[in-house]
Amino acid sequence: MRSSGIAVAGGLVATLGLTACGGGSSGGSDPAKFDAAGGTAVAAECKAAPVKGGSLVYSRQAETQSLNPIDLRNGNGDIFASELLYNGLTRADPKGGDELLPGLAESWEVSNGGKTYTFKLRQGVKFSNGDPLTAEDVKFSLDRFGDPKINQILSVVAVGYDKATVVDDSTVRVDLTEPVAAFLYNISIFPAFIVPKKLVEEQGDAFWKTPVGTGPYRLKKFVRGSYIAFERNPHYWEDGKPYLDEVRFNFASDSNSRLLALKNDQAQIADGVPFSQIDPLKADKNVVLQQTKVPQFVGLWLNHKRAPLADLNVRKAMQLALDRDQIKNGIFKGAGSVPNSVLPPLKYDAGADQVPPYPFDLAQAKAEMAKSKHAQGFSTTLQYPAGYDYYKQLGLLLQNQWGQIGIKVKLIEEDGATGTDRFNSGDYDMTIPYAQFTSDLTVPDEYAGFLADPASGTNGFFSNWSDPAITKMVKTFATTPDEAERAKQWPVIQKAMLDQTPVINVINLPSITAHRTNVCGTDINALGADHLENTWLTTAKASR
Amino acid sequence: MTLYVLRRLALSVGVLFGLAVVTFFMIHLVPGDPVQLALGGRGTPEAVAEVRGQLGLDRPLLTQFGDFLGGVVTGDLGLSVAQNAPVTEIIGQRLAPSAILIVYGLFVALVIGVPLAIIAALRPNGVVDNGIRLVTTFAFAMPAFWLGLMLALIFGLSLKWFPVSGYESGIGGILRTLTLPAVTLGLSLAVVVVRTLRSSLLEVLQTEYIDAARSRGLGEWRVVGRHALRNAVMATITVLSVDIGFLIGGTVVVESVFQIPGAGSLLVESVRARDYELVQAIALIAGAAVVLLSLATDLLQATIDPRVRLAKR
Numbered sequence: 012m013r014s015s016g017i018a019v020a021g022g023l024v025a026t027l028g029l030t031a032c033g034g035g036s037s038g039g040s041d042p043a044k045f046d047a048a049g050g051t052a053v054a055a056e057c058k059a060a061p062v063k064g065g066s067l068v069y070s071r072q073a074e075t076q077s078l079n080p081i082d083l084r085n086g087n088g089d090i091f092a093s094e095l096l097y098n099g100l101t102r103a104d105p106k107g108g109d110e111l112l113p114g115l116a117e118s119w120e121v122s123n124g125g126k127t128y129t130f131k132l133r134q135g136v137k138f139s140n141g142d143p144l145t146a147e148d149v150k151f152s153l154d155r156f157g158d159p160k161i162n163q164i165l166s167v168v169a170v171g172y173d174k175a176t177v178v179d180d181s182t183v184r185v186d187l188t189e190p191v192a193a194f195l196y197n198i199s200i201f202p203a204f205i206v207p208k209k210l211v212e213e214q215g216d217a218f219w220k221t222p223v224g225t226g227p228y229r230l231k232k233f234v235r236g237s238y239i240a241f242e243r244n245p246h247y248w249e250d251g252k253p254y255l256d257e258v259r260f261n262f263a264s265d266s267n268s269r270l271l272a273l274k275n276d277q278a279q280i281a282d283g284v285p286f287s288q289i290d291p292l293k294a295d296k297n298v299v300l301q302q303t304k305v306p307q308f309v310g311l312w313l314n315h316k317r318a319p320l321a322d323l324n325v326r327k328a329m330q331l332a333l334d335r336d337q338i339k340n341g342i343f344k345g346a347g348s349v350p351n352s353v354l355p356p357l358k359y360d361a362g363a364d365q366v367p368p369y370p371f372d373l374a375q376a377k378a379e380m381a382k383s384k385h386a387q388g389f390s391t392t393l394q395y396p397a398g399y400d401y402y403k404q405l406g407l408l409l410q411n412q413w414g415q416i417g418i419k420v421k422l423i424e425e426d427g428a429t430g431t432d433r434f435n436s437g438d439y440d441m442t443i444p445y446a447q448f449t450s451d452l453t454v455p456d457e458y459a460g461f462l463a464d465p466a467s468g469t470n471g472f473f474s475n476w477s478d479p480a481i482t483k484m485v486k487t488f489a490t491t492p493d494e495a496e497r498a499k500q501w502p503v504i505q506k507a508m509l510d511q512t513p514v515i516n517v518i519n520l521p522s523i524t525a526h527r528t529n530v531c532g533t534d535i536n537a538l539g540a541d542h543l544e545n546t547w548l549t550t551a552k553a554s555r
Numbered sequence: 556m557t558l559y560v561l562r563r564l565a566l567s568v569g570v571l572f573g574l575a576v577v578t579f580f581m582i583h584l585v586p587g588d589p590v591q592l593a594l595g596g597r598g599t600p601e602a603v604a605e606v607r608g609q610l611g612l613d614r615p616l617l618t619q620f621g622d623f624l625g626g627v628v629t630g631d632l633g634l635s636v637a638q639n640a641p642v643t644e645i646i647g648q649r650l651a652p653s654a655i656l657i658v659y660g661l662f663v664a665l666v667i668g669v670p671l672a673i674i675a676a677l678r679p680n681g682v683v684d685n686g687i688r689l690v691t692t693f694a695f696a697m698p699a700f701w702l703g704l705m706l707a708l709i710f711g712l713s714l715k716w717f718p719v720s721g722y723e724s725g726i727g728g729i730l731r732t733l734t735l736p737a738v739t740l741g742l743s744l745a746v747v748v749v750r751t752l753r754s755s756l757l758e759v760l761q762t763e764y765i766d767a768a769r770s771r772g773l774g775e776w777r778v779v780g781r782h783a784l785r786n787a788v789m790a791t792i793t794v795l796s797v798d799i800g801f802l803i804g805g806t807v808v809v810e811s812v813f814q815i816p817g818a819g820s821l822l823v824e825s826v827r828a829r830d831y832e833l834v835q836a837i838a839l840i841a842g843a844a845v846v847l848l849s850l851a852t853d854l855l856q857a858t859i860d861p862r863v864r865l866a867k868r
Contacts, residue, residue, distance in 0.1 A: 079639075159602065164595050235649070236820070265812060268813070268814045271712060275715070275718070277721070428586070445596070
C-alpha cells in the first residue's frame with residue numbers, strides 16, 4: 012500500500028530491524044505463541060489473576076472510518092472498532108476455534124426443519140448509556156440485517172432471512188425462507204450487531220457519531236485519521252470485565268511506525284506484523300509475537316475464459332509445479348501452512364491424511380502439461396497488489412517455478428482499486444485480487460457459495476468456472492441443518508474442488524500481532540478480532 | 556499595487572479552474588470503482604447501483620463536474636464515499652496538521668540554512684564551507700522516508716526525546732509530535748537555502764556598497780547580517796516559493812512515516828479509494844495554497860526590496 016520509493020528504502024531499513032512492507036491485520040483461532048525470548052516469564056505473570064485498570068494503546072494498520080456496523084467503509088479498521096462497541100446474539104469463541112458461543116442470546120432452539128430460530132435473550136443486559144436491551148431492539152437490528160437496502164455491504168450473509176418476531180420480552184423468533192445452515196454464524200458478525208432501536212430511529216445518521224452498544228467499551232473520542240479512544244462500559248454484561256479503563260487505537264498504516272511505537276512502548280500491541288519482521292522481533296525480549304490461524308490465504312485466481320487455464324491438466328500441472336515449502340520459508344519466513352483446499356482454512360476441513368495437498372513434483376507436472384492441449388506451453392499474465400514486497404517476491408518465484416513447465420508468466424503490479432476493478436469485470440488471466448484475502452465466516456458456506464453457486468451472482472467468484480456436480484453438493488451442504496451431516500459432506504466438496512482446482516490457494520496465512528510482555532489475555536477469535544474485554548496489564552497498578 | 560494584486564488573483568482563478576478540470580477528469584479516467592471499493596467488494600450489483608444513484612455518480616460526467624464547481628463556490632464539497640462523511644468536515648480536521656508541518660519545516664530550514672550560508676559565505680571554499688556543503692547535500696540526498704525513520708530511531712526510540720509517531724494539537728503537543736517531522740522536511744530543504752543564499756551572498760559581498768560598509772569600519776557580522784543578507788535573500792525567497800509545491804508533496808511521505816493525520820496522507824488514501832470528491836477538493840486546496848503563496852512571495856519581495864515595482868510588471 013506504500014509508494015515504490017518507500018519499498019526501495021525497506022531493504023535498507025530492514026538491517027536495523029525494521030521494514031517497509033505491509034502485512035495482514037487479523038488474528039484468530041489456536042493462538043500459538045512464538046518462541047520469544049522471555050516468553051516463559053511473561054506466561055508466568057499472566058497466570059496470575061487479572062488486574063483491573065490501566066490504558067492500552069493498540070497500533071493498528073487499518074484506520075477506523077465508520078462506527079456503523081452495517082455500513083462499514085474500511086474493513087478491519089471498522090470491524091475491530093465495532094467489536095468493542097456492540098455484540099451479536101451469538102459470537103465466535105474469544106479463545107479462538109470455530110465454535111460459536113452465546114452472545115446477547117443465552118440460548119436458542121432450531122425448529123421447522125432449520126427454518127425457525129427462537130432466541131432466549133440474556134437477562135439484565137444494558138446498553139452503555141444504561142438503557143436495558145429489549146426484544147424490540149433485537150428485532151429492529153435483525154430486520155436491518157435482513158434488509159438489502161440497509162445491509163448493502165454484506166447482504167450475502169443475510170441469505171434466506173425473512174423476518175424477526177417479538178414473542179415476549181425476552182424471546183425473539185426468526186423465520187427463514189429456506190434452511191440456512193450457517194445462520195448462527197451469519198448473525199455472529201458485524202452486520203447483525205444489536206443496536207438500540209429508539210436512539211437509532213430518533214437520531215438517524217447522527218447516532219453513529221456517538222453510538223451506544225452493549226459491547227465492553229464505549230466511545231470516548233474519535234479523531235479521524237489519527238486515533239479512536241474507548242473507555243470501559245460500566246454496564247457491560249460479563250462480570251468484572253473489561254479489565255482496562257481505556258483502549259486507544261492509533262492508526263498507523265506504515266508497518267515501521269507500528270513497530271517503532273511498540274518498541275518504544277508508545278503502543279503495547281501492534282497488528283499486521285510483516286513477515287520479514289518475525290525473526291528480528293523474536294529476538295526482542297520485551298515483545299511477544301502471537302500467530303493466529305485465520306481463514307486467510309494467498310488466493311490466486313484463474314480466469315476460465317482463457318483457454319489454457321480452462322484446461323484441467325494445465326491447472327493440475329500448475330499446482331504440482333509449485334514448491335510451496337520454498338514459498339513458505341523463503342517469502343513468508345516459515346509462517347503459513349501448505350493448503351489441502353482451494354479455499355482458506357475453514358471449519359469442517361479434512362486433514363491432509365484424508366485430503367492430501369498437491370505435492371511438489373516437477374516430473375508429474377510436466378507429464379500433466381504433456382497430456383494437456385497446451386503441451387508446448389503458453390504465455391499468460393499474473394496481476395498482484397502493488398506495494399507489498401512479499402507479493403513482488405512471490406510473483407518472481409511463481410514466474411520461475413511455472414517457467415519450468417513451459418508457462419511464461421508476465422507480471423503486472425496493480426494498485427488495489429484497479430486490481431479489484433479488473434477482477435470484478437473478469438479482465439485478467441491470473442490475479443491475486445486482494446492483498447488480504449480473508450473469509451468473513453469460519454464456515455465454508457460464504458466462499459463455497461461464491462465459487463460454486465451461480466445464485467451468488469459472482470460468476471464463480473469472478474473466475475468464470477462452474478461445475479454442476481459441485482454446485483449441487485454446495486447447495487445441499489448450505490441447507491443441511493445437521494452439524495454431523497455437514498461435517499461429513501464438506502470434506503467431499505473440499506476434495507472435489509481441490510481435484511478440479513478452479514483457483515489456486517498458494518499458501519494459508521496466519522495473522523501476526525505483537526504485544527509487549529506486560530500485556531496479558533490477548534485473546535483473538537477465529538476471525539481475527541481481538542477480545543480486549545479479556546485483556547489486562549501486569550503493570551496496571553503501577554501505572555495508576 | 557492593488558491593481559496588480561487583483562490581476563494576479565483573477566489569473567489565479569483561471570489557474571485553479573484548469574487544475575480542477577485536469578484533476579476531475581484524470582481521477583475519473585483512472586480505473587477503479589469508488590462504490591465497489593467502499594462496499595468492500597462484497598456489495599451486490601443492486602447495492603452498488605443504489606449507492607451510485609444516491610451519490611449521483613450515475614449522472615453524465617459534465618453534470619457531475621458542474622455540480623463540483625457549484626459546490627466549490629457555495630462551499631459544499633459533497634460527500635466522501637469512502638468515509639461516508641462530508642468532505643468539508645474531513646478536510647477541516649486534516650488541514651491544520653499539514654499546514655503547521657509545512658510552516659514548521661520551513662522554519663527549521665531557515666534556522667539551519669541561514670547561519671550556515673553566512674558562515675560558508677564568509678570563508679568561501681575553505682574547509683568549513685566545503686564541510687557545510689557536503690553535510691547539507693548529504694541530508695538532501697537522503698530520501699525523506701529514510702531520514703524520518705533515522706530521526707525517529709535516534710531521537711524517539713534511543714533518546715526518547717520525542718514520540719516516534721502520532722500527532723497532538725496545542726503548542727506543547729505540536730512541539731512534541733511535529734518537531735521530528737519538521738526537521739525531516741527542513742533538513743532536505745536546508746540545502747536549497749544554503750546553496751542559493753551562499754552564492755548570492757558571495758555575489759553581494761563583492762559589490763561596492765559592501766566595500767563602503769566595510770570601510771566605515773562596521774564588523775563583518777554586521778556587514779553580512781544587516782547589509783548583504785537583505786539583498787541576497789531575494790533569490791532564496793524566490794526558490795523557496797517555488798519549493799512550496801515540493802513541500803506540500805513532501806508532507807505525504809513525512810506524514811506517512813510519522814503517522815500525522817494531515818491532508819497529504821488523506822490525499823493518498825483518497826486516491827487509493829478513488830474517493831473522487833475528496834481527491835478533487837484536496838487537489839484544489841493544495842493548488843490554491845501554491846498560487847496564493849507565490850503571490851504572497853512576490854508581495855514580500857516588494858516589501859523587502861523597494862526596487863521591485865509590482866504594478867509595473
